[in-house]
Amino acid sequence: MERSFFLYSRNHGLPRLPLFACRLGLSDSTFGHAKVVGKDIGLMSGCKVTRLQRIKILRATEKGSGEGEDGEESEDAFQATIEKSKKVLEMQRGLLQQIAERRKLVSSIRTTNIDSEGDEVPYNEKDNSFPGLDATPSGGNDNNVVHDRGVLSSGSVHSTVDSAMETVSPAVNDGFTEDSKEAENDLYHEKTSSKVDSHKQLKDITSESVWSDELPSFLSSSSATSSLKDEKLGDLKESSLQDVNGEANMPTSEDVKPPPLAGANVMNVIIVSAECAPWSKTGGLGDVAGALPKALARRGHRVMVVAPRYGNYAEPQDTGVRRRYKVDGQDMEVVYFHAFIDGVDFVFLDSPVFRHIENNIYGGNHMDVLKRMVLFCKAAVEVPWYVPCGGVCYGDGNLVFIANDWHTALLPVYLKAYYRDHGQMHYTRSVLVIHNMAHQGRGPVDDFSYVDLPPHYLDLFKLYDPVGGEHFNIFAAGLKTADRVVTVSHGYTWELKTIEGGWGLHGVINENDWKLKGIVNGIDTKEWNPRLDVHLKSNGYTNYSLDTLHTGKPQCKAALQKELGLPVRDNVPLIGFIGRLDHQKGVDIIAEAVPWMVGQDVQLVMLGTGRPDLEQMLRHFESQHPDNVRGWVGFSVKTAHRITAGADILLMPSRFEPCGLNQLYAMSYGTVPVVHAVGGLRDTVQPFNPYDESGLGWTFDGAEAGKLIHALWNCLLTYREYKKSWEGIQRRGMMQDLSWDHAAQNYEEVLVAAKYQW
């Protein structure tokens, strides 16, 4: 039964209070609008008054205006009202405190209920759980005592996550807390709404997941989810508690946790990648594997990255889990290391075949590379069962693997051949991301004998094309087997379907078009952010932002010129190039344009490593034009950051570019990109239009020196003659939200699509 606040508290003379509160300018948010044990106490929310109250207020006001003629009487009445109001406020405070205490009680009952339900729920298909460890073809694992808890039922999986998260080593987390705080302050890039404490978030996943697995996202809404929760809580919910718990407008209290951004779609995600920054990186794949997981975790998913352990990394600790896998008839042991950082579980696979090759990840002969990838994928697909992260395994329910490029394209195949074909890992899905189709894991058909698959799988790998003839193609098998495929830009998705862009796999891509989606990469706004960049804190460099662009960027430019031994001149355009020195990146196109460039009074700095002939070319240019050109041969993350900050212009004449990250980094540092309009470069660099002062840089429509020169000429003209336009381009670039948050949301759609695909 609802009772008005007036009736509830008339002894306290409250009819005047709403009006009084209004006069004092006290708002909804000051008092809220609370319900206590089913009774609307109408705490002046929006000066809400009942009809009876209104009459009383009116009478009191009329009376008040009459008394106004007598100043003293009126003053006394006013004082009395204040006194009464104070008392009422005091009482309300008490009530609010009671409410807060009841909320705490309810949430503790709720937690207990979820935990106990999780323990008791037997295996249920709808819970997306795997029946048991013993049924796995690879057998059990003596080292992993918590394994069973992770796979027996999703109830136990979810319910144990809470306790798991409590056991995460604080030492591991603490090192990253400050950075997270810094990033949270980033006004330009980070959406503060998406920032939540990772532990709290994972706890939220736990409770959400228990209920949400049962409904596809397109059927469920947050209300559907909460009603399901309500049903599950059943008996425990007394009506009074329901009312307290259901109150939406309560003043914020410490125990109020925001729901995960992914809502009902939260799931377990395992990203498997041959490289992962900052531990290992040869290019953009490492950046993506280091950043996308964190963005997915911010959305509330439980996220793990699996990568080889190439070096002695500081953070990951030996989990004690050891597994043996057969590769080409040979027993190979894998030791699993783990670190929990920024809300993500990083699992590194240690084996003699991975050790100490951090500077040559894809090096070695054809067979060496193939065997490494076979071992990596065989071990990675079992991680959710054997590696306890924070005390509990991921299990295989509600799980999606994200494999990347050909190196891990065997994973979807192993998932199918070893497990799903045998009715196991029934609820696990795989997504394969194409970062670069130019590398496919090709080899002679005989390679099939090394991947350890049933004979009928050969057809998945066999491909014929005019270049390779009939051959063995790992990427092809992965693309066919994965539940969904992602490419890293919309432009590249289209290009892959063409003979020129598909590198022999355009047929496979076209056949699987239905499961293909382009998602433009984001950038790690903690790593690549001129306000926070750790590489700009010394040697004369400085951090800067949109507000300090005028002073900060020129300072970085001067520091870069000084560091490189170039004449320190503010008015000379400084042009940068960063990238792998190979055919893709069009370094040779820059080379053709160098004679023209040096005649333009510009400075050019090129950082790269790769093909020896192109490395030699860089050195040659430097020696020919010591006053204008620097060719830095090597892989230096610090120098890459400093060039991005100090250069005015970034050149990217790539012949093809699936997405490209350097142009994104450049724009966020106020460095203007000049790019070949291809793949992701076309998607992300809107050409400058001087008529309406729009656009972000210059593009050219052919990978030719002449076209590069034409675009660069226009760019240099604007730099020199139209300073305002130039600054506009810089500012527009810096103001974009290039963070991973948006891309992560798109990935989530793909994960959900994979999850509900049968």
Ligand SMILES: Nc1ncnc2c1ncn2[C@@H]1O[C@H](COP(=O)(O)OP(=O)(O)O[C@H]2O[C@H](CO)[C@@H](O)[C@H](O)[C@H]2O)[C@@H](O)[C@H]1O
């Ligand atoms: N010598 C050097 N020293 C230091 N850092 C260096 C360096 N050479 C390159 N880098 C860094 O490596 C990364 C290169 O990323 P890109 O996306 O431009 O290219 P990549 O072709 O490797 O990636 C592929 O995957 C990514 C991710 O999906 C796609 O964006 C891209 O189009 C596709 O070709 C950048 O972080 C860059 O700074």
